[in-house]
Amino acid sequence: MNRFYGFFLIIALAISASASRAEGTAYSDNVIRIGIMNDRSGPYADLSGEGSAIAARMAAEEFGNKVNGTPVEVVTADHRNKPDIGAAIARKWFDADGVDVIVDIANSAVSLAVSGLAKDRRKLVLHNSASSELTGKACNPHSVQWQYSVYAAASNVVTKQMIDSGMNTFFIIAVDYALGESITKDFKAAVTRAGGKIVGEVRHPLNTTDFSSYLLQAQASGAKAVMLANAGSDLVTAATQAQEFGLTPKLQLLAGALTKDVVRSAGLKVMEGMQTMSWYEMYRDDGSKAWAKKFVERNKGKAPTELQASTYSAVRSYLKAVQDAHTDDADAAMAKLKGMSINDAFAANGHVRPDGLMSHDMYLVRIKAPSQSVGEGDYSNVLKTVKGDDANIPLSQSECPLVKK
Incomplete structure (x- = not known):
């Protein structure tokens, strides 16, 4: 009888381990890795910089820094407003470091350089850059212009x-x-x-x-x-x-x-x-004001800029997408993003259009x-x-x- 119960216990444990491995392999490297790339030392550091990294971490914390049991990691890099440097960082992040999505950037020339790499490697990039080209002639299925366009x-x-x-x-x-x-x-x-x-x-x-x-x-x-x-x-x-x-x-x-x-x-x-x-508009409603107050406490008393609030929104929405898709596969995550209604501290009445523009009030x-x-x-x-x-x-x-x- 003991051998009988022991046999079924071994089978049950094997099934449990197999299911755990199956869910884990749905997320590459068993980590959901988010890269915040922007100007961290130059003229636009106050506009995005470390503030955007803080905003991204705040979004991850809303999920307990885990999605479906898979850890979420936020990494940062300084592109110094140079497309060649931004492209080199993105290439290393995608090819060697297991980064699944790049967020922010906030420099149109760098965004255009990184966007092509994301498409080739089936990764995602969620831009705060404003050039209308990102959702015009240079649009691609793995790119979203999150903040706004110059148009x-x-x-x-x-x-x-x-x-x-x-x-x-x-x-x-x-x-x-x-x-x-x-x-x-x-x-x-x-x-x-x-x-x-x-x-x-x-x-x-x-x-x-x-x-x-x-x-x-x-x-x-x-x-x-x-x-x-x-x-x-x-x-x-x-x-x-x-x-x-x-x-x-x-x-x-x-x-x-x-x-x-x-x-x-x-x-x-x-x-x-x-x-x-x-x-x-951080004073748009009570929810926007409450999030901004938390951000101010973590950002040395400075209110969030448009780009920092947009980074929070992009990371939060991405994590919801990979949660619902049960994978960080770029195509599956993008499909969830394009079917999502986006209402948060940054955006009201938001949705991702077929051209990759996150349209909001x-x-x-x-x-x-x-x-x-x-x-x-x-x-x-x-x-x-x-x-x-x-x-x-x-x-x-x-x-x-x-x-x-």
């Missing part, structure tokens, strides 16, 4: 109602590289569609310290508003000097790539009244006066909420090969 930001910063009411002529001051070119292209097309007119444009080098000649040209053009098609320190310098020269508030300043770290560094006194599209905002802000990160007065599919390029106009016309 959405540049095409919705002025409404037809505003143009009809008199804000109908525009001057563009653009940085002379891909970002400025993309914003300019999409903004000009949107203004023309709405019945407005572009009365002039100039290009400036990256990291310009004197915008006086560009601002005086804008003033002389007779434009009612000026689009600042730049970012970071260039945007701050242009806004500061526009105020010093007395151009504002007579001229309405618009921004095509304004982020919360820039508002924080410049101060509301400088940025007050600037109109822009926002793709993340966006907000037309004006920057608050200092007296209107209730605390860190409260920088915007929301003028209008724009549904994601209204804000982004229609799928019928998409150049993505994955989209069936």
Whole structure:
């Protein structure tokens, strides 16, 4: 009798071990490994950097750092804003280190380099980079543009109602590289569609310290508003000097790539009244505020930027996808992502479109006066909420090969 029970005990243990191994092998290397790649030491380190890694860890912690019993690991790397370095890191991560998904990046040139590697190796990449090419001609089945695209930001910063009411002529001051070119292209097309007119444009080098000649040209053009098609320190310098020269508030300043770290560094006194599209509002609801409060406690008192909140959302959604798929296979995980409704601290009414764009609500905002802000990160007065599919390029106009016309 003892031998009889012992026999069945051995069989039961074998079946249990076999089932455990079967579930384990569904996840490569028995680890779900997430790579957070971004600028960790350069000009955009505050925008993403370690803050994005913190956000990713917070997402993993919501799952207990395990998915279906498989450990979740977050690793980081600094691409230093160089495509060759980013591609080398991605190649090593995919080929040698067992990284299943790369998140953040936040540099369009690096994203475009990494995206092709992900496709070739059947891995995933969830970008915070803004180039419309990522979900246009360069789209691929293993890539998602999570945060926003330049098209959405540049095409919705002025409404037809505003143009009809008199804000109908525009001057563009653009940085002379891909970002400025993309914003300019999409903004000009949107203004023309709405019945407005572009009365002039100039290009400036990256990291310009004197915008006086560009601002005086804008003033002389007779434009009612000026689009600042730049970012970071260039945007701050242009806004500061526009105020010093007395151009504002007579001229309405618009921004095509304004982020919360820039508002924080410049101060509301400088940025007050600037109109822009926002793709993340931390004071949107109680859930967004609660998550932001936890993030602030872990990020040395600094509120989350758009990219950091987006990284949290991307990692959280990815982990939910591999949980539901019971595997970290790229195709299976992507299928779950594309069937998912995404509502979290970053995104409202989100979903992944066939072109790989994570479409979610966006907000037309004006920057608050200092007296209107209730605390860190409260920088915007929301003028209008724009549904994601209204804000982004229609799928019928998409150049993505994955989209069936």
